[in-house]
Amino acid sequence: xxxxxxxxxxxxxxxxxxxxxxxxxxxxxxxxxxxxxxxxxxxxxxxxxxxxxxxxxxxxxxxxxxxxxxxxxxxxxxxxxxxxxxxxxxxxxxxxxxxxxxxxxxxxxxxxxxxxxxxxxxxxxxxxxxxxxxxxxxxxxxxxxxxxxxxxxxxxxxxxxxxxxxxxxxxxxxxxxxxxxxxxxxxxxxxxxxxxxxxxxxxxxxxxxxxxxxxxxxxxxxxxxx
Ligand code: ADP
Ligand code: MG
Numbered sequence: 001x002x003x004x005x006x007x008x009x010x011x012x013x014x015x016x017x018x019x020x021x022x023x024x025x026x027x028x029x030x031x032x033x034x035x036x037x038x039x040x041x042x043x044x045x046x047x048x049x050x051x052x053x054x055x056x057x058x059x060x061x062x063x064x065x066x067x068x069x070x071x072x073x074x075x076x077x078x079x080x081x082x083x084x085x086x087x088x089x090x091x092x093x094x095x096x097x098x099x100x101x102x103x104x105x106x107x108x109x110x111x112x113x114x115x116x117x118x119x120x121x122x123x124x125x126x127x128x129x130x131x132x133x134x135x136x137x138x139x140x141x142x143x144x145x146x147x148x149x150x151x152x153x154x155x156x157x158x159x160x161x162x163x164x165x166x167x168x169x170x171x172x173x174x175x176x177x178x179x180x181x182x183x184x185x186x187x188x189x190x191x192x193x194x195x196x197x198x199x200x201x202x203x204x205x206x207x208x209x210x211x212x213x214x215x216x217x218x219x220x221x222x223x224x225x226x
Contacts, residue, residue, distance in 0.1 A: 002068040004163055004195055005030040005053055010062035012048050012218075022048040024218040025062070030164065030197060035190040037209035038199045038220075045218040046199040050168050053197060054087055055079045067163070084112065088157030088165045092172035094149045096141040096156075103128060103137040106155045113160070127155040131185060147178035154185065158194075165189070167198040171205055183208050 005028070012023040022045045030036060030053075040046055051057035052064060055071060064071045066082060074082070096105050107124040115123075128137055131151040141149055150170060157165055167186075171179040183205060190196050190210075198209060206212045212223035 001031065003029045003065070004032050004034075004067060005197075006063075006065045007052070007059075008063040008065075010052065010059040010064060012045075012052060012057065013060045022218055023052070023059075026218070026220050028213070028220065030195065032163075032195055033190075033193060035186070035196045035210040036198070037206035037212045038197070038215055039201065039203060039206035039212055039223070040215035041201055044215045046201070046215055047168055048218075049215065050166055050197070050199050053164075054089060054166050055083050084109065085160060086163045088160065088162035090150070090153050090157050090165065090167040090170045092169040094141070094153045094173075096149060096152055098141055101138050101140060102133060102144070102152045102155075105141065105152055106159050109156060109160050124155075124159055127159040128152070130158065131155045145178070146174050147181050150174060150178075150182050151185070154182070154189075158189070164195045164197060167196070169200055170198060171200065171202065179205065 007026055007028045010023055010026045011021060014020045014022060026049065038046055038049060048057065052059055055066070058072070066086065071079070103121070103124050106128050107120050110120040110123060113120070125137070128134055131154050133148060133151050133155060136144060136148055141152065144152065171182055174182060186196055186198065187208065200206050214221045214223050
């Protein structure tokens with residue numbers, strides 16, 4: 001089976017001075033249906049890793065294949081198209097547009113799909129319902145709770161039916177109960193077949209994924225479940 005994502009000996013250096021190697025010869029395979037957490041302290045290379053997986057950044061050395069295809073030779077336009085069609089992103093700070101309703105925010109990734117408005121709206125309604133926000137469709141993000149904002153962001157990430165959902169500290173701005181709620185949603189989505197890669201500094205959050213990988217100072221090591 002072809003891996004959905006595969007990193008081979010990826011190093012990412014930021015030229016200094018002093019030069020920083022944020023990732024050091026990292027290899028990782030993500031298969032369809034996987035639910036993987038990458039866990040490590042601040043500054044360990046998590047966002048760098050997710051930016052590379054999400055085609056927002058490129059390895060300095062090494063290979064990244066998405067669905068078997070080498071990404072190094074892709075143009076910026078091709079990378080943007082892959083990002084829009086194959087990947088969904090969720091961030092710590094939600095990144096919702098404050099002057100748009102929940103439904104409008106969820107519809108945004110479909111704007112460039114060429115689909116007519118009624119289809120885009122139907123898809124956005126389905127995604128909004130999927131995360132339990134149908135009663136908040138017409139609300140502006142500012143009046144929502146943190147958990148509701150993150151649900152809206154998850155709906156926006158899912159609306160294109162991405163191959164992989166990438167989440168960078170998705171619970172970083174949420175309290176304990178709301179974190180639990182979002183993690184339960186991720187578990188349900190994964191059970192329905194959604195491939196998920198989540199990065200976090202929270203060991204409790206990481207432990208809920210099927211597979212936890214530790215990152216320290218740019219190096220990966222598998223966490224073996226107790
Ligand atoms: P994390 O997300 O785990 O907190 P990052 O991936 O953001 O860690 O950063 C890893 C290391 O790379 C840090 O030492 C950080 O300072 C450095 N770094 C990240 N991005 C840049 C950049 N654009 N330029 C220089 N150094 C960077
Ligand atoms: Mg980070």
